[in-house]
Amino acid sequence: MKQFLLSVFLLTACFSASAQFPVGGTLGGGARKSTVTGRIVATILDSVSRKPIDYATVTLLKTSDNKSVNGGVTDDKGRIVLQNIAPDSYKLAIGFMGYNTKTVLVKTTPEKPDNNLGTIYIAPSANSLKDVTVVGQRAMIENKVDRLVYNAEADITNAGGDATDVMRKVPMLSVDASGNVQLRGGAVRVLINGKPSGTMANSVADALKMIPAEQIKSVEVITSPSAKYDAEGSGGIINIITKKNNAQGISGSVNASAGTRQNNGNVSLNAKSGRLGFTSNVGGIYAYPQESKVLSLTQTQTPDGFYTIQSTGLSNWTRKGLNGTAGLDYDINSYHNVSTNVKLSTFSNGGPGSSDVLLNQVLSRNTSNMDMGFNNVDWTADYRKTSKKEGEELVVSGQATYGRNPTNFANTLVVPNAPVVITTGSNRGKNNEYTGQVDYTYPFSKKVILETGLKGIFRTIISDILDDPSRNFDYSQDVASAYGVMTFPIGKKLTAKAGLRAEYTQIGATSGTSATFENDYFNLFPSVVLSQTLKGMSTVKVSYNRRLQRPSLFYLNPFENRSDQFNIMRGNPMLSPELSDNFEIGYSTFIKGSVINASLFYRTTGDIIESIIAPITENGITRNLTTYQNIGRSPSYGLNLFGSYNPKPKWTLMSNLSFNTYEVNNQTTGVNTGTFLNYSVFGRSAYALNKGWSTEVWGVINSPRRTFQGKTDAMYFYGAAVKKEIFNKKASIGVNVLNPFNRDLNIKTVNTTPVSVQSQDIYYPLRSFGINFSYSFGKLKFTQKKTIKNDDLKQGDQGAGQVGGMGGGTNR
Template sequence: MNNRVFIILLFFTATIWAQNKETLISGTLVEAETGQPIPYATIVLNDTNSKATISGAITNDNGTFEINTTADNFYIEISFIGFKTLQLRTFETIENRVSLGKVKLYQDSETLDEVVVRGEVSKTEFKLDKRVFNVGKDLSTAGASALEVLNNVPSVNVNIEGEISLRGTGGVQILINGKPSVLADESSNALGTITADMIQSIEVITNPSAKYEASGTSGILNIILKKEEKKGWNGSISLNTGIPDNHNVGVSLNRRTEKFNLFTQIGAGYRSLPRDNEAINRNLENNEVIFSEGENFRNETFFNITLGTDYHLNEYNVFTLSGNFAYEIEDQPSETNFRFFDGDNTLVSQWVRNETTDATNPKWQYEFNWKKQFKNNKDHTFQLSALGSFFGKDQSSLFEDTTIEGENVDSNQRTATNYQQADFTFKTDYTNPLTEEYSIETGAQYVINDVGNDFEVEDLVDGEYVINESLTNDFEWIQKVLGVYATLSYENDIWGVKGGLRIENTDLETLLANTNDGSSQNFTNFFPSFHTSYTISETFSLQAGYSKRIFRPRLRDLNPFFNIRNNFNIRTGNPELQPEFTNSYELTSIYKIGKASMSSSLYHRYTTDVVERVSTFIDNVNFSTPENIGTNSSIGFETNGKYSPTKWLTFTGDFNFNYFDRKGTFEDQVFDFNGNQWSTRLGTKLGLPADIDLEINGNYRSDFETVQGKQSGFAFLDLGMRKKILKGKIVANLGIRDIFASRIQENFVNQPTFETYNFGQRGRFFTFGLSYAFGKGEAISYSGRRR
């Protein structure tokens, strides 16, 4: 009896022990098509009989998972958005371990379609002084880069080479979370390290309010990033080649965790930029003519690295620290042929001018930013940022004139340039939504531009080089701009109004150190802005805005320095140049018709102290110098649209027409005239079978009258093709810029005593690139474009 009881107790003890024994289930989840790991997928254990959930886990950054369970009657269910759900009911248990190895998930297009149908599609909201494009899951789950997201924003176009335009115009300022950023630097494709699932929204600003600095751009695109949970790795390697020479390699990496977003990009390459030039100087008083034509190159070997991090201290505080360093080695050979004819059309002399130029250009940029959100409202924020940059150039040139026919003009010259530019921007912004309808913004910005350019010219005289004092100058330029602003806005679901005022003080000093000639300007200006909007429906909205803008002369406008590559056509600066001011009025309608989105604007701009280049003619030499000449009043119409009848076909277009009325005088010469100018761009993007995208863009810019002559119009066509391999893990790009080599710069000056003609052309460019992605997301291209 006792033995029988002992055996029964032993049986029950073993049974209970076996039931409490844990089983470990492990495996790695990968995409069936590419073999790439799938992070953050859901693994669930369900009871075989009741279907009830027993336990669960989520895959880590590498796609691996582990689950412990004491259950012995279960099946495994694996799911992730965009993929078919997988159930595993047959598996082997060895020593209380279930090792699944690599588990493959297959993409499910139907699931993605369901996501779109549920209303999580990217869409645009109309705000007072901007449009907000909210990124939906149709983009954020597709592994796209920030550039591809921008290409889905109405009025924005990104070509295959990554160049961004807004309403058909380049020169767009890119902000990250409302501030300048190393990530938005156009000298590399660092923006590509941001993937769509990191982006919350993109703000499109075409007529900036007083919050933004008053110096003008064609518009602002502000990319708002999410504060999110773990995002894992994102990386890409790119190889590119082209004709003329354009070869580079780049590596982009991004690592996002709960606390950190680490990003880096490293690139190196070689590029050659040829340019054909032609010029004619005709003296109408004695009928002498000088013809010149030639070709020059800018050959560059370059290296750059970008490194930075966002640190989320807590839910309300984010710090950003980043930097970029680049180094360029330049070689600029050129050859220009000259012919000089006298008044009887007799050849006096023919010679060739050869240039040999070498330069090194170090560049760096660094950024610090702190953004604080307050607990009462996510839109209640304070932001402090500092951005610094430096650019240097150490350049030497040798010019040799060799006579071919006629009078002897043999001569040699050499130049040396030491250029240094340092820029610093300090900025604070405070936004407080007082109520659901009322909001205030205030802040300040201080910008310092410090430039020095030491330019020396030497002539070969009796076998020795002697300084040419008339051409040598040491120019220093320091500009400091302090701006403060405040805005107040009211906005409900239907309409809103926003008013603001920005005050900027400009302190500008220039000095020609070799002659001790200097000038100083200090002026304070008020820049009001006013915006209102009225939303008629989800598909139609009206916006109206006014702002005052300023164009401050740039260094090349002020610096007397000139290049003597062609010493019969010399471009100089004007240290006495004044800024130009523009009052800008705009009425815009934004509407959607089916699958088409369009924006049309009527605008009026009135500009004073217009900066124009004026030619003067001395001893058959054409000097081109910027001057302030009168006013310009323009009235224009602009429309642009995007139409996608199917997922694989998109049409884009822009059209801009303006009529201008110029009034002004210069040195007793009256420049009163009127005219018009128009431009258009038409593009199509076609999704072909086998994951091939084709893009064709055609552009036309009309001719227009200038203060002394005429600027010719031109048309050009660009083509691009992209092939995705392994669901975008490998991307091949082919591009042809200016297919017909028709993009030209042609300028005529017609005056009573002289005429000049200038022509320039870059020619046709072919590019081919391969990019390979690792981690998550699609391949990110690195172009290594020039800053």
């Protein structure tokens, strides 16, 4: 490896500020019977774990008449501030699901209008069984300062599905039938427990299908990542948190689901004794082969006139996979901790297919077989050091990822009065990645915090094309980065978080017998977030950040996938990274237990990567070649609205509306798509009945989607579930349904080039009926460890161009 340049820059900042603020009667405008008002402050913690409880309900009642005069919910640190409190005697009532309600007497006087109650502990309810510690159930959606959290484990309709099904219900995300995920119309980086995974290196869509929904605890959507994060993801970052965390004592769970579409199983076991902790998880997924159908029509203008290919294709693909993790965690003493984790996964997707093809009105027959595999090992090791100074932390992390992704296909084309054409292909993809990282956090005070760190990523990507070694592909990519982030207050209620990240990238690539291609580039990525706290638990946030997306193996691999020999797919090793600038303003508030969040954003992305279709002629037959190019600059405006409302204490209504524009311009090539509006609508209604019963219905609508060459029609998904808690709430059993009134999800796509038109009508089997069972044991008190986060690659958005069980001889 050539000399590797590490860019280190100065990331410290000095500032000083002092201000005096009036206290007492002028704050809040006064009360009706007194010109003096004050505030009541408290921090709510779990009495067992000593951790903050966010979204706990706090109500202030007058002692004299027991009437409510103020209230709110706690923030992510468990803190609550009640403003404009007239001097009097009060009762502070604190409640949260799964905890005993606690009441604290409070008194304020004109001489001392402010009362800081300090830390208040609330205990889990009596439903905490002898061997199970019941933790308070979180809200389905939590809106935090820098992220939105969807708590998947609280959604009973997820049972029996996979991570793709979960993503469809996360606010601000849009997911098509292939599993392609976008955040507000932009590309995203997907992490698992804050870490990259080799399963995501080739195709996110296929990787998400490998994860049973029962393994997912929550999904974090980070729209404005700070400079601490790798710069990858023009739309932002998605972090999937699984249920395999450390636990005190011995705990575990068993989940199983069976349905008409797929079966899932998952077993976890966690133990901690003294300073040593152990975590483990094993899961599997099996999707039955179901018939998918694709109708395709391609018309290409040639010197001899129009060449037409019309086909009706059927395929029966099977998806199956296994994954497992095991980890050790050891506390050397109160300030030193070491941990390690190994994750293994294997997944296959493929099967037979056939299609009847009209080649210029000549009926032909194509039969096929396709198999794609994804096998990965991820190993991490971390050392964490804290000190007596609260908040100070040093973390040293290492990670190694080994991926093997084989692809094999065979096609037989029978044309009347012509020799039989047999086409085969075999590719062995390898993706090795090594990472070293150091992060340091130093709090100058509770409100002034410095975060800084260094990181190096070393990637090697190899594509061995067994049928044609002259087209083998070797690719190396090394990335060095450094960052600094400072959090500090401006005035009394305004908080700023500003940072800068520097990344240097060095690339070397060899394709076949061509000369080695070399490239290197240096980028600076600033980030700024300003957050203002308003009255009534409302917050306004303004942010800016610059992001980058480097193409991964999915986009770079020059291997020609001819599983559908009339629609060939090939990567482009000459792709450049995308660069985007993101601006956002957001507002969130809580009104009597209801949550409202609104955000406006503007994003401009240069060298945006999209798929392109071009006709090619081979042996007198015209085919379509799909590859990838940097097509131009894409400006986008957007709006996101989220609301949650409880008409009754046990009834929750939730909705999310997302809008964004699509446009691509390129003065050099003449590309100008015009401006189109994309939207996504999500709605949910959940009701908790008596005796442990609960029910839920939900629905998602995605608008038509545009690319610079075409359009995909709108799609919708809907489902329902019923669950019953049994065995003294240690277990539950439930039934769920997905798209019960439509067997297939029908997706129509039309792509247009200067010399061709391609239309494709996909019928993908989606309807599903299922039953699920879950059982938990032990003391479920989870903790999360900090570790490596590689989030710098643009990941493949389609499983080798297929739609779930689609492929084989099906024409796209």
